[in-house]
Amino acid sequence: MDTRTAGTARPARRTVRPSRPARTVVRWAVRHGIPAVLLERGARSGDLVGRLLRDRSVRDEPFALYEQLRARGPVSPGSIGLVTPSHRIASEVLRSDRFGVGWDPSSAPRLIRWALAFGDDPDVSGVAEPPSMLVVDPPDHTRFRRLVSRAFTPRATAGFEPVVQRTADALLDALELRSGPVDLVDTFAAQLPVLVIADLLGVPTDRREDFLRWGAAAAATLDPGLPFRRYLAAERALRAMNAFLREHFARLRREPGDDLVSRLVGLPEEEALTERELHATVMLLLGAGFETTVNLLGNGVVLLDAHPEQWDVLRANPSGWDGAVEEILRHDSPVQITGRTATAQGTLAGRPVRPGTRVTVLLGAANRDPEVFDDPARFDVRRPNAREHLAFSAGIHYCLGAGLARLEGIVGLRSLSERFPGLRVSGPPVRRDLQTLRGFERLPVTLR
Numbered sequence: 001m002d003t004r005t006a007g008t009a010r011p012a013r014r015t016v017r018p019s020r021p022a023r024t025v026v027r028w029a030v031r032h033g034i035p036a037v038l039l040e041r042g043a044r045s046g047d048l049v050g051r052l053l054r055d056r057s058v059r060d061e062p063f064a065l066y067e068q069l070r071a072r073g074p075v076s077p078g079s080i081g082l083v084t085p086s087h088r089i090a091s092e093v094l095r096s097d098r099f100g101v102g103w104d105p106s107s108a109p110r111l112i113r114w115a116l117a118f119g120d121d122p123d124v125s126g127v128a129e130p131p132s133m134l135v136v137d138p139p140d141h142t143r144f145r146r147l148v149s150r151a152f153t154p155r156a157t158a159g160f161e162p163v164v165q166r167t168a169d170a171l172l173d174a175l176e177l178r179s180g181p182v183d184l185v186d187t188f189a190a191q192l193p194v195l196v197i198a199d200l201l202g203v204p205t206d207r208r209e210d211f212l213r214w215g216a217a218a219a220a221t222l223d224p225g226l227p228f229r230r231y232l233a234a235e236r237a238l239r240a241m242n243a244f245l246r247e248h249f250a251r252l253r254r255e256p257g258d259d260l261v262s263r264l265v266g267l268p269e270e271e272a273l274t275e276r277e278l279h280a281t282v283m284l285l286l287g288a289g290f291e292t293t294v295n296l297l298g299n300g301v302v303l304l305d306a307h308p309e310q311w312d313v314l315r316a317n318p319s320g321w322d323g324a325v326e327e328i329l330r331h332d333s334p335v336q337i338t339g340r341t342a343t344a345q346g347t348l349a350g351r352p353v354r355p356g357t358r359v360t361v362l363l364g365a366a367n368r369d370p371e372v373f374d375d376p377a378r379f380d381v382r383r384p385n386a387r388e389h390l391a392f393s394a395g396i397h398y399c400l401g402a403g404l405a406r407l408e409g410i411v412g413l414r415s416l417s418e419r420f421p422g423l424r425v426s427g428p429p430v431r432r433d434l435q436t437l438r439g440f441e442r443l444p445v446t447l448r
């Protein structure tokens with residue numbers, strides 16, 4: 001309809017809808033631009049968390065910096081709240097009901113509240129934003145987790161073993177046909193987890209290259225202070241992933257299968273998830289299902305290649321793989337960083353903590369805490385207490401897929417070692433340009 005009326009000099013007011021680019025800029029500014037400025041300023045004035053998150057060389061090898069932080073005590077202040085490298089304090093924070101993952105925007109300045117509302121767009125919502133269970137507190141967290149946890153019980157996980165083994169074998173069969181150096185991330189470490197989780201969720205495995213591409217771009221949204229260009233790439237990936245999920249849910253509503261996602265879309269009305277909750281839940285399962293385990297497999301091969309005598313021990317005694325996988329998770333944790341926000345007044349290592357205080361929990365540093373692990377920088381597949389690591393976090397957000405990840409690690413690394421006993425890293429591995437996740441993007445190996 002034409003809103004101009006004949007005979008009136010002034011045009012009628014048009015409703016101005018925010019354009020997509022404006023919303024994207026605002027979304028980036030509030031989620032990444034402002035944290036980037038704070039971290040950058042902190043890094044320049046000697047704040048170690050700022051350096052950890054902004055300086056790529058530190059990020060690639062953060063362990064010396066973790067020790068500098070440890071020397072300052074179990075908890076120290078940084079540019080975005082407090083930080084802990086301590087296993088004891090990390091465990092306390094992760095298990096405490098005085099800390100949550102949520103953040104109450106009503107306490108934020110008005111401009112930030114406006115920016116959050118203006119920039120909100122469900123089509124680009126990812127795993128680090130509510131209502132993803134990773135970042136919501138009870139009671140919503142309890143509701144989401146209960147709906148999916150049945151698929152990840154120890155019994156259900158043990159039932160996946162044939163699928164994991166079959167998938168690993170098929171990938172190794174394909175590798176048999178290759179001659180010369182291959183990229184082990186591209187051909188094996190990334191493929192195994194994505195194929196297994198796609199099978200479990202009933203999503204078509206022939207879309208796996210799309211998932212891997214989208215996952216790689218979207219994984220960056222876990223990092224604070226992302227540059228605008230990378231944020232744009234992540235948003236494009238999230239938009240494509242949400243569009244895929246929308247079609248997938250519609251298909252499963254018409255023709256449900258015998259999988260977890262069919263069950264989620266078909267829940268009775270009183271339990272049903274909203275469309276946004278459904279997207280967040282399935283995207284988290286899919287993304288967490290492959291973006292982390294790829295790092296466990298890649299880090300494992302690089303560590304064992306650097307310690308060939310330990311690899312020989314495992315070849316001679318394959319029952320040692322359980323312990324080896326725990327030690328890989330401890331020594332080079334695929335998820336290095338998480339965080340919590342205080343919900344109540346209290347203290348932490350004797351320091352007063354006010355509600356709203358952010359605590360950065362350095363899982364990778366806690367897993368090298370000498371109070372818990374003897375000579376923690378040493379890689380030792382026979383370390384008796386490696387399993388005490390916090391690589392899967394702790395408390396109510398303890399990794400739902402830990403059992404599946406362990407199974408993929410054990411079956412994947414054991415099968416690879418048995419099939420290619422002469423496997424060696426043949427060139428410099430390339431790290432992923434990520435802060436929260438630690439792993440390799442490329443890992444050149446010779447198989448024989």
Ligand code: HEM
Binds near residue numbers: 335392394397
């Ligand atoms: C080596 C592989 C993996 C590692 C190191 C890992 C690590 C983690 C960590 C550290 C958290 C909690 C973060 C926090 O407390 O803030 C987490 C949560 C989660 N992980 Fe994993 N994960 C892995 C594999 C998997 C797999 C295969 C799945 C399969 C679906 C999965 C699904 C989840 C889910 C759904 C959550 C959220 C749980 C909640 O918030 O209650 N993860 N993971």
